[in-house]
Amino acid sequence: MTDVRPAPAGRPVGIDELLERVRADLDRVEARAAHDAVRAGDALLVDIRYAALRERDGLIPGALVVERNELEWRLDPQGSHRAPEATGHDLRVVVVCNEGYASSLAAVSLRQLGLHRATDLVGGFQAWRSAGLPVDVGTAAPAGAALPGRG
Secondary structure, eight states, X not given: OOOOOOOSXXXXXXXXXXXXXXXXXXXXXXXXXXXXXXXXXXXXXXXXXXXXXXXXHOBOTTOEEOXXXXXXXXXXXXXXXXXXXXXXXXXXXXXXXXXXXXXXXXXXXXXXXXXXTOEEBTTHHHHHHHTTOOOBTTOOOOOSOOOTTOO
């Protein structure tokens, strides 16, 4: 399990150190490897970018769009608000944000829910696009229906 314990008393942890600590336990994937895993049926890409970025840059075809504030509710296989794709704790989830920072923290959160294969995409959507992988431009999908009382 990823070590996300607080720093020793009296020593705050900055975001750079926190990212380094959580990434040490993630098997982060590069864009081409993520693409291959999805094509082989071994991974679910989950796009957590907010709507303005999806509208500006487009979507990864086949990615599940779940905005960050609903991620845990949608991907928890035991949750009452889970997405149909949240089939079990063995599901390999590859979280995609814009540049690969927020996705690392989101993957750790999913691991805390028991999704032990959760990880993230190195470089995020921008790396995917730079690798020349498929992007649907001008077809920004809305995130799932809002969850009552979940922000």
